[in-house]
Amino acid sequence: MSDFFEQVYNVVRKIPPGKVTSYGAIATYLGSPGAARMVGWAMNASSSKNEFVPAHRVVNRNGLLTGKRHFDTPKAMEELLENEGINIIDGQIQQFENKFWNPSTEFKKEL
DNA sequence: TAGCTGACGCCCT
DNA sequence: CAGGGCGCCAGCT
Numbered sequence: 001m002s003d004f005f006e007q008v009y010n011v012v013r014k015i016p017p018g019k020v021t022s023y024g025a026i027a028t029y030l031g032s033p034g035a036a037r038m039v040g041w042a043m044n045a046s047s048s049k050n051e052f053v054p055a056h057r058v059v060n061r062n063g064l065l066t067g068k069r070h071f072d073t074p075k076a077m078e079e080l081l082e083n084e085g086i087n088i089i090d091g092q093i094q095q096f097e098n099k100f101w102n103p104s105t106e107f108k109k110e111l
Numbered sequence: 112t113a114g115c116t117g118a119c120g121c122c123c124t
Numbered sequence: 125c126a127g128g129g130c131g132c133c134a135g136c137t
Contacts, residue, residue, distance in 0.1 A: 004133070004134075005134085022119085022120090023118070023119050023120080024119060024120055024121090027119080027120085027132080032132060032133075033120080033121090033131090033132080034119085034120070034121085034130090034131045034132035034133090035119090035131090035132040035133055035134095036118095036119035036120055036132080037116095037117055037118085037119050037120090037131095037132065037133075037134095038117090038119090038132065038133050038134065039118080039119075040117065040118035040119065041116095041117060041118075041133080041134065041135075042118095042134090043118055044117080044118065044135095045134095045135085055118080058118080059118090060118080060119060060120085061119070061120060061121095062119095065118090066118055066119080067118030068118085069118075070118055071118095113137105114136105114137090115135105115136090115137085116134105116135090116136085116137100117133105117134100117135095117136105119131105119132095120130105120131090120132100121129105121130095121131090122128105122129090122130085122131105123127105123128085123129080123130095124126105124127085124128080124129095
């Protein structure tokens with residue numbers, strides 16, 4: 001198992017409820033801005049992991065739930081996010097900027 | 112073994 | 125303003 005995946009899971013699991021982040025933000029935080037695809041791939045692999053990974057809190061830069069199709073049911077992702085107080089319309093997160101949680105910024109603050 | 116694909120993102124035309 | 129292409133890394137066929 002690559003460390004990259006581990007790091008991705010580590011970051012994703014730290015996303016606070018009611019907040020979301022983007023693949024690119026995580027990739028950038030890990031040091032590879034262009035490896036956003038890898039993050040998505042890690043999410044796919046997260047399904048195999050026994051440990052629950054809030055992949056539903058990870059969306060694209062557009063705030064669009066592009067990964068909902070990889071869940072058991074496409075609606076599962078929206079349900080989970082709405083359950084956390086995030087409004088979603090047609091797979092699009094409303095007030096995405098307000099819900100956005102940037103690991104680089106947030107962690108830098110805590111550190 | 113080599114090549115293709117993939118839950119993205121940004122630049123260029 | 126819209127569309128297309130390249131970069132990134134690892135897994136799968």
